Amino acid sequence: MNQKFENLQQSFRRWWPFYVMLAPGLLFYLVYHYLPIWEARLAFQDVRIIPPNIWVGTKHFVALASSPVFLQVLMNTIVISAMKLVFIFPVPILVALLLNEVRSANYRKFVQSVIYLPHYLSWVVIAGITVATLSPSDGAVNEVIGLMGFDPIPFMTDTGSIRWVLVFSEMWRSAGWDSLIYFAAIVGISQELYEAAEMDGAGRWQKIWFVTIPGIAPTIATLFILNVGLFLSQGFDQVINLSNDVVRSHIDIVDTYVYRIGLQTGEFALATAAGLFKGVIGMILIISAHTISKRLTGKGVW
Template identity: 70%
Template sequence: MAEPSAGGIAAPNNGNVPNADAVAGGAGQELGNRLLPSGVTFRAQVRQWWPYYAMMAPGLIFFIIWHYVPIWEAKMAFEQVRIIPPNIWVGLKNFQVLFSSPIFYQVLANTLIISGMKILFVFPVPIIVALLLNEIRSGKLRGTLQSAIYLPHFLSWVVISGVFIALLSPTDGAVNQIQTALGFQPISYMTNTGTIRWVLVISEIWRSAGWDSLLYLAAIFAIDPQLYEAAEMDGANRWQKIWHVTIPGIVPTIATLFILNMGMFLSADLNQVINMQNDVNASTIDILDTYVYRLGLSTGEYALATAAGLFKAVIGMILVITSHLVSKKLTGKGVW
């Protein structure tokens, strides 16, 4: 029986031409047989592909040691830690102590504010950077700009903190010298509780915007060029092509990265904060991670530190699931 073609005209099938689904299915089955031949053991697969397993090994070992082994020790949050084991099971007592501490709510509020500012002001910047880089027609200029904005990602927060402390110095910092030249009073940005959070946001943008834009650039390059040609034939200008073609094409990438960022919402970057923290601004940028760091290493309250870390992990999981469900409902895209 004739089947309609893409153009709406019936294409005859006289039995000699194989069905497209059958061809695709046969090709997929053949490819699967080639990749996973029957009778081949896992040991033989490892022996054949050992260079790839060797390249994966460092990452796997890292995750096993730092992300999977500690899961078992999370039970410490429900115990009273003793120098000589075994520990004593105390149930939710550590959480009761944690939630009754005013310091905990202060660091939780700081974490929520800083993370919220980063979601609002840092997360969109790599998207904008990727859109702007994509509009540069000169390959040489684009490559130069990409190299310049990627470089800060490879600097440690120790170096970046030193750079910002020097730039924002109230006496000889470049920023305050410009302010003074314009007739404004110098500001001690690193010790001012009203500006230190913005220093965290701006330094995060400077460090991560260029590198994070790589994922969005890759998503943009994967968009079918015929969509741009069709939009141009319809009379769309550059802005209309960005709005109607480019942005919808990278929505799945945006949704996935937003969900993953929500999982780290209560982290707020320990390395950044601990390098920019001082006695004056500590009350403003003291976050959950620095609180856990002090509990565990400074005061030896390992059970309380574990309870605070477990609380952060559970909230992160809830945020990931919630943002995934919302994303699926609004855009039809999620992480699974």
């Protein structure tokens, strides 16, 4: 025991600057993700102004299951999540592969700087850019549509288009930044594998298909599992900034529903039940995706 304690002290003395840098992140997750777990008990109680609260079991979960509004919100969340998973998840992989093929280091750095920039913009700014770009009167997209001889499309008030607006605005914001992880994985692939493939007569496409993609397969599997775990968490900030009264019923998701009934109407127990439901489903999805990935590919999160 003493030896382990001494080793821990030596490790701390050697790496203390890194522990200090890690502390704010750990504190954030402790305060905002772990301590609130205790308050999840509100999902099983009727909240009273004067304590104690009344234990009601699964009453609020039954109310959610029988609520047409919550079922519509859940369906919206599933549809939007599926669209983002299908159309956004492969894009950072493609971006990383393309960046790896750029031979000019200066040009690659320029492209990386440009595509990483949207990640640092808040959804308030991005929503303003999106609304201005898609405006039916003077938006750049509708200007192009008009030049092609078509009528302008009111994207922000069109129930058939608004979900695609969510998908493409999220893609623009996150694809470049998310490609960082894949690009780092590509850089870590041994150059000897590429040299061996080239000696065997492999061209550029063959090297990508038989060396690069298998080399980043563990990274792809891990991030896919994590994305599946976040299936029901589809961007509160994005939806709250891009929604309006016309399209709200088509893009209202679980996160905005929890915000509305919890903070705006004061139904704390019902909001906690909806949030707990989302968290449990997310945990089940991530464990299921990990198990399936382990059996099929031998790779998972752990």
